Amino acid sequence: MPEISYRQAIKDALAEEIERDENVVVIGEEVAQYNGAYKVTEGLLERYGPKRIVDAPISEAGFIGMGIGASMLGVRPVMELMFWSFAYVAWDQIINNASSVRYMSGGLINVPIVIRGPANGGTNVGATHSHTPENLIANMPGLKVVCPATPYDAKGLMKSAIRDNDPVYVMESTLLYGTTGEVPEEEYVIPLGKADIKREGTDVTIVCHGPSVSVAMTAAQILKEEHDIDAEVLDLRSIRPLDEEAIITSVKKTNRAVLVEENRPFCGVDAQIAYTIQNKAFDYLDAPIQRVSTIDAPAIYSPAVEPEQLPKAANVVEKVLSIM
Amino acid sequence: MVGFYREMVRIRRFEERSLRVYQQGKIGGFLHLYIGQESIAVACASLMGDHDHMITAYRNHGHALAVGMSMNECMAELLGKATGCSKGKGGSMHFFAPDKNYWGGHGIVGGQIPLGVGLAYGVKYKDQKGSAMAFMGDGAINQGAVHEAYNLAALWDLPAIFIIENNGYSMGTSQERSSSHPKEGLAARAEGYGMAWEIINGESLFAIRDGVGRAIKRAHEESKPTILEIHTYRYQGHSVADANAKKYRTKEEIDDYRKNHDPLNVYRLFLLDQKIMSEDEMKEIDGEAKQEAEVAAQFADESEFPTVESITEDVYWEADNPDKRTSEGRLFFND
Numbered sequence: 001m002p003e004i005s006y007r008q009a010i011k012d013a014l015a016e017e018i019e020r021d022e023n024v025v026v027i028g029e030e031v032a033q034y035n036g037a038y039k040v041t042e043g044l045l046e047r048y049g050p051k052r053i054v055d056a057p058i059s060e061a062g063f064i065g066m067g068i069g070a071s072m073l074g075v076r077p078v079m080e081l082m083f084w085s086f087a088y089v090a091w092d093q094i095i096n097n098a099s100s101v102r103y104m105s106g107g108l109i110n111v112p113i114v115i116r117g118p119a120n121g122g123t124n125v126g127a128t129h130s131h132t133p134e135n136l137i138a139n140m141p142g143l144k145v146v147c148p149a150t151p152y153d154a155k156g157l158m159k160s161a162i163r164d165n166d167p168v169y170v171m172e173s174t175l176l177y178g179t180t181g182e183v184p185e186e187e188y189v190i191p192l193g194k195a196d197i198k199r200e201g202t203d204v205t206i207v208c209h210g211p212s213v214s215v216a217m218t219a220a221q222i223l224k225e226e227h228d229i230d231a232e233v234l235d236l237r238s239i240r241p242l243d244e245e246a247i248i249t250s251v252k253k254t255n256r257a258v259l260v261e262e263n264r265p266f267c268g269v270d271a272q273i274a275y276t277i278q279n280k281a282f283d284y285l286d287a288p289i290q291r292v293s294t295i296d297a298p299a300i301y302s303p304a305v306e307p308e309q310l311p312k313a314a315n316v317v318e319k320v321l322s323i324m
Numbered sequence: 325m326v327g328f329y330r331e332m333v334r335i336r337r338f339e340e341r342s343l344r345v346y347q348q349g350k351i352g353g354f355l356h357l358y359i360g361q362e363s364i365a366v367a368c369a370s371l372m373g374d375h376d377h378m379i380t381a382y383r384n385h386g387h388a389l390a391v392g393m394s395m396n397e398c399m400a401e402l403l404g405k406a407t408g409c410s411k412g413k414g415g416s417m418h419f420f421a422p423d424k425n426y427w428g429g430h431g432i433v434g435g436q437i438p439l440g441v442g443l444a445y446g447v448k449y450k451d452q453k454g455s456a457m458a459f460m461g462d463g464a465i466n467q468g469a470v471h472e473a474y475n476l477a478a479l480w481d482l483p484a485i486f487i488i489e490n491n492g493y494s495m496g497t498s499q500e501r502s503s504s505h506p507k508e509g510l511a512a513r514a515e516g517y518g519m520a521w522e523i524i525n526g527e528s529l530f531a532i533r534d535g536v537g538r539a540i541k542r543a544h545e546e547s548k549p550t551i552l553e554i555h556t557y558r559y560q561g562h563s564v565a566d567a568n569a570k571k572y573r574t575k576e577e578i579d580d581y582r583k584n585h586d587p588l589n590v591y592r593l594f595l596l597d598q599k600i601m602s603e604d605e606m607k608e609i610d611g612e613a614k615q616e617a618e619v620a621a622q623f624a625d626e627s628e629f630p631t632v633e634s635i636t637e638d639v640y641w642e643a644d645n646p647d648k649r650t651s652e653g654r655l656f657f658n659d
Contacts, residue, residue, distance in 0.1 A: 023449075025449065051449075056476075057475060057476070057479065059472035059475060059476065061438060061468060061469040061472050062438050062441070062469060062471075062472025062473050062475065062476050063438075063472075063476060064438070065435070065437075065438020065439055065441070065442065065469060065472075065473065066438050066439075066441045066442040066445055066473070066476055067442060068438070068439055068442055069379075069427075069438060069439035069440060069441060069442015069443045069444075069445065069446070069456075070442040070443070070445045070446040070449065071442070072422070072427060072439070072442065072443065072446070073377075073442075073443055073446030073447070073450070074446065074450075075445070075446050075449050075450075092432055092435050092469065093435070093438060093439075093469070096432055096435060097430070097432075097435060097436075097439060101428070102638055102639065102640075102641065103413055103414075103638050103639055104410055104413055104414040104418040104420065104428070104429070105410055105414065105418070105420035105422070105428065105638075106408075106409065106410035106411035106412075106413050106414065106420070106638055107411075107637065107638035107641075107644055108410075108420055108421075108422050108423075109420060109422050109427070110641050141636075141639045141640075141656065142639050142640065144640075144651070160650065160651070163650070164642070164650070164651070165641040165642065165645075166640050166641050166642060189650075191650055191651050191652050192650075192651035192652070192653070193651040193652040193653025193654070193655075194651075194652045194653065195653075238651075238653060240655070241651050241652065241653035241654055241655045242653050242654045242657075243652065243653040243654075244653065244654050245653075272657070279659075
């Protein structure tokens with residue numbers, strides 16, 4: 001199986017869907033002539049022309065709202081946010097309009113839009129550029145949100161997102177764009193709402209998503225090598241819809257859970273996961289659920305300190321050891 | 325021409341009837357009445373072809389009736405009934421009829437304007453000869469999203485028609501106290517975007533049809549946007565909850581409009597003057613409209629409320645079409 005980058009995997013997904021469906025159009029700042037701020041759309045303008053790959057001015061509220069309106073007429077826009085941190089200037093469109101139009105029209109109108117872009121910290125760009133809003137999005141009925149962690153997942157989830165008739169928001173990571181992984185040449189899709197066991201184990205379940213998956217994998221390796229603990233790493237991949245069954249099945253097997261995410265702890269995704277585990281697998285737990293989140297403050301700039309604010313493998317190891 | 329009269333009368337009688345229903349305590353939340361502005365929705369709807377679309381803000385009952393939605397489904401929606409156009413899920417501010425190219429009914433001031441530009445984008449993307457009329461009040465013109473939408477429409481030559489229904493007041497704040505603009509008017513801000521613009525006297529249905537007709541022609545033939553500012557007036561408050569409606573303007577001002585500038589009255593006098601209709605014929609139309617509104621009120625009254633189970637319907641397309649669902653996992657988190 002060929003090994004390609006996360007960036008290439010997303011680009012391939014976009015290209016395949018552009019070719020499959022004439023209504024798919026990619027719109028965003030610098031996506032066409034500049035080849036993408038993070039080069040995800042590099043070469044697509046040359047291949048598909050300016051009707052399908054469209055440079056937007058810096059007007060997130062305007063062009064995302066425009067995408068929502070176009071999707072109501074059956075266009076399938078894939079909107080790039082240079083950073084998910086920029087979503088807030090378009091919040092009324094992203095939250096209010098995209099999630100409510102179907103409901104308020106009694107189901108008469110669909111909004112088949114995809115909004116994608118990186119959502120991660122760890123790049124020393126300060127508080128305004130380091131947001132991970134998957135918890136905020138997942139709070140809105142009507143919206144779907146996925147956080148792929150590998151090239152394979154990124155491609156398969158992106159293709160499903162584009163084909164979905166509901167709004168799907170895809171959160172990528174600038175730190176993952178250059179990572180590589182095996183991706184089959186033949187076409188495949190990954191259904192939204194299906195978690196993936198990234199490492200099988202029997203002693204503790206580490207639930208994670210997006211950028212925290214690699215943190216969990218490193219922690220699992222340390223746990224095995226230094227403590228002979230076999231951790232199961234469960235990558236949610238999709239936040240909403242949520243694969244509760246996979247979480248409960250894993251916890252029932254391991255009887256312990258540590259939840260890792262780059263969100264902050266208060267009202268983070270893992271607050272919901274913790275509720276679900278205690279509600280559906282209470283009698284299987286041999287220890288309290290533990291969490292590792294980003295330190296609860298705006299993202300610090302200082303390159304020397306920012307890594308300390310984000311979830312680290314050492315924190316995960318520590319939390320696991322505390323409940324063994 | 326009789327048809328225009330009938331449509332304006334229908335809207336006015338519907339609004340008057342809905343106010344009574346509101347006063348009876350049967351309508352929740354807000355109720356933004358269109359009384360005084362009927363000529364705009366009727367003139368614009370009368371010019372719509374197969375690929376011309378309409379989207380507006382929360383003062384949307386007039387547009388809904390003008391594009392052909394029934395009084396029954398509109399009144400039932402006001403009462404929050406399952407027979408309402410949005411099954412009781414949208415309410416007064418959120419009427420929709422995509423089969424009639426009517427895309428709402430939106431509650432956030434100016435938030436619908438980027439959507440309207442999206443409709444224009446869709447029309448152009450599909451190579452259709454059409455347009456998207458995006459309506460807003462004069463209170464919306466200072467929202468950032470509106471200006472972003474202006475720029476996109478002009479930059480990309482989209483067949484969008486921005487229609488400012490300028491009734492002089494954004495809630496209780498007069499235009500003078502809310503908007504800095506070129507002396508010619510609010511629409512003149514179009515100059516900054518290299519867009520065509522026009523200011524229209526909304527008391528004349530024909531003037532509106534002329535101006536909007538030019539904008540539609542520009543959209544159809546050149547795929548270019550236009551900003552239209554149509555001067556109009558609302559007799560009622562911003563919404564019926566606006567108890568101060570007579571405090572931020574004088575009684576004389578309201579009376580002057582009612583007497584001399586009411587579009588329905590102006591049109592009525594024109595029809596009489598030209599002997600196109602007689603008083604009796606007008607009375608008949610008026611009676612029919614009142615009766616239609618009465619029937620709608622009764623229909624709404626007798627209709628069922630939506631079920632509690634329906635609260636989670638129409639949220640996700642996938643949840644409503646389980647046989648076609650491709651995703652897995654939980655979509656709702658109610659236990």
